[in-house]
């Protein structure tokens with residue numbers, strides 16, 4: 595994964611997926627919300643990119659905009675570039691997007707119940723996903739669906755085909771959603787909080803399944819999560835979002851061991867550690883940013899205990915640790931490299 599910030603703009607020919615300078619705003623009843631403010635990143639085949647950040651930071655809006663799944667009546671999307679597998683699709687029409695959604699990018703949503711149709715059997719839903727894009731008959735599509743169901747680890751796939759979503763457990767439903775997402779062998783899977791609704795044992799099984807799928811198919815995965823634990827386990831690279839911007843990014847281990855942005859450090863300090871008996875969890879003081887204001891200065895500065903005068907006056911450019919570490923952060927007064935405490 596590589597951030598393509600203005601001062602480091604160089605195209606990576608190996609990139610499987612690239613977004614450059616994405617902006618998303620919503621207009622409702624004359625009020626504008628600036629949900630995504632200049633987000634750029636790329637990732638290569640085989641890579642998993644984790645996106646973390648608190649609620650409302652623009653994680654879903656970033657991915658839904660890439661899939662053009664935001665309501666066009668209220669959402670305004672601008673980007674310099676969106677590219678999958680060498681194909682530039684930022685100006686694609688709804689009709690052209692049908693060749694992207696499914697065959698190129700598969701999407702897994704947080705709540706499997708809302709992404710499955712309750713009145714259709716899972717067999718019909720998987721075969722429809724296949725026949726919408728492939729010229730094969732129903733029997734062949736059903737045989738393909740059986741293979742997919744067993745690939746996502748559900749026993750007796752032929753029986754499962756006849757079941758309706760409400761007849762399956764939460765974990766099974768999420769596996770069916772994954773089967774639909776991978777039915778057309780997409781190059782990229784975007785999973786938005788794929789395990790939040792599942793209990794911990796099922797959560798780790800579903801994450802393992804996603805890992806296996808990416809490894810076997812040499813595709814790429816973007817996983818969005820509130821949970822640093824999930825992202826730490828899955829991702830090669832992490833993007834931290836705040837106020838609709840990427841405030842920090844880099845290889846997972848380096849970023850977790852030595853956060854440079856004050857917000858990343860604060861988020862990590864909020865994680866439970868070892869024996870929490872009798873201890874209270876940290877939380878970040880203050881209010882999340884007002885997304886009705888387009889940010890020019892650091893949106894975290896009002897909550898930051900280490901802000902300096904420049905934070906309130908000067909817009910910050912993305913800083914690079916060096917090419918080898920691949921670490922980038924948007925902070926005037928970053929944490930020193932190698933410092934990790936539970937305070938911020």
Ligand SMILES: Nc1ncnc2c1ncn2[C@@H]1O[C@H](COP(=O)(O)OP(=O)(O)OP(=O)(O)O)[C@@H](O)[C@H]1O
Pocket residue numbers: 620622627628629647648649650651652653654655656668820885
């Ligand atoms: N359909 C919409 N209409 C109006 N505003 C929206 C819409 N979808 C998102 N927003 C706003 O855009 C901002 C970013 O929302 P987004 O859903 O991307 O956050 P998120 O980081 O995915 O949060 P969460 O962790 O809660 O899922 C928020 O201020 C949100 O209120």
Ligand SMILES: [Mg+2]
Pocket residue numbers: 653654655786
């Ligand atoms: Mg979201």
